[in-house]
Amino acid sequence: MxxxxxxxxxxxxxxxxxxxxxxxxxxxxxxxxxxxxxxxxxxxxxxxxxxxxxxxxxxxxxxxxxxxxxxxxxxxxxxxxxxxxxxxxxxxxxxxxxxxxxxxxxxxxxxxxEISGREPSATDAGDARANGKTLALLHNAAQTFSSGGAMYRLDLEHLLHRPYARIRDSGVVEDADILRDLETIATRTAKAIERCENLTWIYCHGDCHGFNARIDAGDAVFFDFDDGGPGYLAYDLSVFLWAKVSFGRTLTPMWTAFIDGYRAIRPITPHDFEAALRFVIVRHFWLMGEYASRTNEWGSDAVNWIGRQAAFLNNWEADRFVDRLF
Missing domain, CATH: 3.30.200.20 (Phosphorylase Kinase; domain 1)
Structure with a gap:
């Protein structure tokens, strides 16, 4: 046997x-x-x-x-x-x-x-503001947390380079032109972020996309911290924006409400705010890499959407960064 x-x-x-x-x-x-x-x-x-x-x-x-x-x-x-x-x-x-x-x-x-409260709504500005407020409170508290022994560091190696390598090595993207396109986008994004000055480094939730919370008496109570670690504050902000613009969604007013809620508690530097737009691409690579790494478990049919994502990434770059000094 x-x-x-x-x-x-x-x-x-x-x-x-x-x-x-x-x-x-x-x-x-x-x-x-x-x-x-x-x-x-x-x-x-x-x-x-x-x-x-x-x-x-x-x-x-x-x-x-x-x-x-x-x-x-x-x-x-x-x-x-x-x-x-x-x-x-x-x-x-x-x-x-x-x-x-x-x-x-x-x-x-x-x-x-168990956390009490209801699930957040994708289209409720109040829920978006509540998420922004709690993330700001979290970042304030993180300033007095010692994370020196953390295993995860939410840097570009963890969030972008290794995920791209998983996509490449999984074989889920069979079209060589698409794979080269993804590599070019990843390289270009990494260089743009590395040129950014004075980006804030802090302990991050890592997955604040708006639904890892319950709304209880107007507050967003966060859970699902297992993707967290010391990393770019701009990335932690970007995850919410990514959730509102990826996979065909057009919910950017919720991003504005989220930022308003955050700024009611804690300021955001211009450098971090601008970098968050770039980190939308990084977040998408991170997700694709997570799925690609599970091809042998979930099957290639469950992750073949990855090969269709270059268009979203290219369009985001074209809409946000062409002819802009970043």
Whole structure:
């Protein structure tokens, strides 16, 4: 009999419940159900009193082992600073994360208290402003957070160069002309950003696209920090803009509201604001690289949209940067 080594396995719900009962001092035995399977596996957890939690089991990732130690330390820092964000629950032993073992290897696990509130609307300016406000509060708090041991650094190597290499090496883009076009765009974008002066470096959320939050009493309460790390503030801003203009969307008024909310708490330098426009391209490469790295798991049909993205990137450059001194 030929044995196959698993690339990615899904634990049984009963096993997840036993793991939580063993390691966390929740009330009674818990009930679980899977919420989402993908970049991470997410489970709703309900204890015997009805208290609700979310259990996250990290996925393997080509960008390296999940930096859960720094992530949970940052969330604890945000909690002390009064920033509305997810709260990790400590284990019986006081740890903020654990490692569970699946057939493909170790996977990091964190239990969070479920965030109350509703999902943000893509077209609600108030929700956009709330996201901008919370990101500004996060950046203010980040100024007193020590991230020297962080595994992820949201620099161009992490966000642009390695993702392009994953696209190239995955084979998902078979047209050599498109691949050269993507390489040219990546190179041109990197050079433009490297010419920018005085860009702010700070601990970033890393994935503030407007939906990694719940709106509770008018505030955006953030979650999903596992793409975060020390990096360009301009990139952290750009993720929201990217979400409003990529894949055919035309929701730039929400970007204006987001920036208004941010500036109500914290100023943005002209250099960072201008660079955020360039980082829209960087963010798109990061996403494409994430998907390309999972070709063997999800199948090439699930990621073949990558080969159609050069048009968006070229159009964004042409609309925003032609004949502009940047």
């Amino acid at each position: 030929l044995d196959f080594d698993p690339l990615y396995s899904t634990p049984r719900i009963e096993a997840v419940g036993r793991f939580i009962d063993q390691h966390y001092a929740l009330a009674g035995s818990v009930r679980c159900r899977m919420l989402h399977r993908g970049l991470n596996d997410l489970y709703l957890v309900i204890d015997s009193t009805g208290e609700r939690y979310v259990f996250r089991l990290s996925h393997h990732r080509s960008r390296g082992q999940p930096d859960v130690k720094t992530e949970t330390a940052f969330l604890t820092h945000l909690q002390r600073a009064g920033v509305p964000a997810a709260v990790p629950i400590a284990t019986r032993d006081g740890a903020l994360f654990l490692r569970g073992y699946t057939p493909e290897g170790a996977r990091e696990a964190v239990l969070f208290r």
